Amino acid sequence: MQRIALTEDLSFSRIVHGMWRLAEWDMSTQERLTFIEQCIELGITTFDHADIYGGYTCEGLFGEALRLKPELRDQIEIVTKTGIKLTGDFNPGQTLNHYDTTKAHIIRQAERSLQELAIDQIDTLLIHRPDPLMDPDEVAEAFTALHESGKVRTFGVSNHLPSQQRLLQSRLPFKLVTNQLELSPMQLKHFEDGAVDLCHEERMPLMAWSPLAGGRLFSEEDYAPLRDTLHTIAARHDVSGIDTVVYAWLLAHPARILPIIGSGKIERVQSGVEALKIELTREEWFEILKAARGRDVD
Template sequence: MRQTSSKRKAIEFSPYLVGTMRLGKWGENFNTKQWLEFIEKSLALGLKDFDHADIYGDYTTEADFGKVLKENPHLRNEMQITTKCGIRMPAEKRPKNKMKTYDSGDKYILQSVENSLRNLQTDYIDVLLLHRPDFLMNPNEIAETFEKLRDDGKVRFFGVSNFTTSQFEMINSVFPLITHQIEASISHLNPFEDGTLDQLLVKNIRPTVWSPLGGGNLKQKENYKLNQELDKVFGILCEKYEVNTAQLMLLFLKKHPSGIIPVLGTSKPVRLEEALEIDSKNMEKEDWYALYSATKGEELP
């Protein structure tokens, strides 16, 4: 196994990443003026990190964002851009993709980065993530590709998304990763239980988290008694901390010592403002476990 002598460098993220997935073709379908207004408002709030993926909007959202940077190049120095690659998806922009597959080969990563640089109208990407684990990935090949991108000044930092702990370690052992983007929320507790957050905490690597509000679907189980108990706990704690449901769910994540950074998928600046309002609050441990237990529908063993 190839070893790296590179030391992990630090990156300073905003308290939240601003997600772009639902701002383009897959959601609000912002025009350039709306993109500009949203970006400027995010920056004014101190949220400088924007989360992308090449596939968003069927491979169109990066270019929509890039139009703003082309017309307002000064904004690039005020922000950090995260984007992802590694998913081959059938789309009009990718006619050669016959079916959805994962690809972490050197040629595909290098070409994906060139596409993202062109679409985003930038000379470099701050953070590049492998979007999904390629079951045929070669960690040494990935490390060499990452080194080339870093040495060429095209990507500053690297991470992965949706990997298992062993897959993360396989890459991190040969090239220093600076984050792991995972799904986590009150309604998706797996990372708290399967070692994912434990691993990142031990390595002092901060996770970024997609769908921190559970996709707005807190009550996933058709269990009236369970949902009643969940409503009761949420009601008590929302009143105690003077927050709404979404803010309480963010407080739950931010309590974890790994330093979780949620990716906010909203198109409404007021939601960004509400998220920032909780930064001075700290959930008590007993309340954290009250939410955890209510969601599980049972007391701790």
């Protein structure tokens, strides 16, 4: 498995596994542990979380599995996100979903994530969504306190536009290490709004969430021309799945994109790893782009 360096002493597996839907997979604790071990065997050592996933349950489900075999912690990297507050039992009395990037909330949720995940240190903590009420100085205070206490190694953002990323970076005494963006042939806007370009400029690896458009690639009629093109290229490279070709398309970009696979089926995860063996030609890359856009380049 290829690895991508974020800092001198932290690297991620080129393919990341996302735990957004862990609560939906109906796995026992032992089955969750086995799944994590299978990912590690495939070379996937980086796992992506958020405090809100599964209605604030997914981190705990992962932590339950890790408690069965604590020594696995030394073999993996854990990313998690915070900054969204959802209504429900976890936040009694709250009547509206909203963002919260106050120092108190960031620190409280990071400490909760440590407990839920059964770990002593988060490898990378991200601000989940841009907060229009964010005070970048207050976020910097929270990040600095968590870093100095040893509770978080590195920090980044998720779904942030270049101006938002630059604003937060301007207040920090250390570099943000990643931006997690929705990227795929079905979601091209960040290739066009400067978000990918800024990460590339900063030599910052970026993470791509929902590379298969949440599974809509396989079923929605709007994507039929794209599916046809992906099937043609898959046959050309002797691979079985169009998902493998989509991952290869992201991997081929020079900005060092790390696709996040969100499936609880190990065969789907294997399809993602298989993409590392595919070398798309420049023409094939643009062939996919044309099918996604529905038009040729200008």
